[in-house]
Amino acid sequence: MSHSPRNTTSDPRLAISLTAALxxxxxxxxxxxxxxxxxxxxxxxxxxxxxxxxVGMGILSAAGYAAFRLLWQGQPLSIPAQIxxxxxxxxxxxxxxxxMADILGLGSQTWPRNAHFGPIQSYGVLIGExxxxxxxxxxxxxxxxxxx
Numbered sequence: 001m002s003h004s005p006r007n008t009t010s011d012p013r014l015a016i017s018l019t020a021a022l023x024x025x026x027x028x029x030x031x032x033x034x035x036x037x038x039x040x041x042x043x044x045x046x047x048x049x050x051x052x053x054x055v056g057m058g059i060l061s062a063a064g065y066a067a068f069r070l071l072w073q074g075q076p077l078s079i080p081a082q083i084x085x086x087x088x089x090x091x092x093x094x095x096x097x098x099x100m101a102d103i104l105g106l107g108s109q110t111w112p113r114n115a116h117f118g119p120i121q122s123y124g125v126l127i128g129e130x131x132x133x134x135x136x137x138x139x140x141x142x143x144x145x146x147x148x
Contacts, residue, residue: 098124
C-alpha cells in the first residue's frame, strides 16, 4: 500500500491557523493603536493596551508556527527549521518582556505608578518582531512544495 502525500494546502487546520494569526494581529493592533477604532481613553498606553499587545503577539506567533509546521507534512524539521522554531519563541519572550517591562519592574516607571510604554520598549518590541519574522522565514520548508 503506497502512501500519497497529504493534501496540505486544503487542510482545514491550515485555514484555522491562518485565521488565528490574523486574529492575533488584530488583537495586537488594537492594543498598539486603539485610537484607530476610537477606543483610546487616555493619551498614555495603559495596562489593557499592554496586555492586548502581549496576548495578540502570542497568538500571532503560535498560529504562525502552527501554520508553517503543517507545511512540513509530518516530516521531521530540518536544523534551520528547528532554529526558526526556537527563534519564534525567543522573539515572543523579547516582545513580552519589552511590553511588560514597567509592570514587571524592569522599566523606567515601576509599579504602582502608571505603566509607560516608552521608546526603548517600542524598540524592544520591534526587535522581538524581527526575531519572530526571521524564525518564521527559517521555519518555511524550502525545497518542498506543498501538495495542492
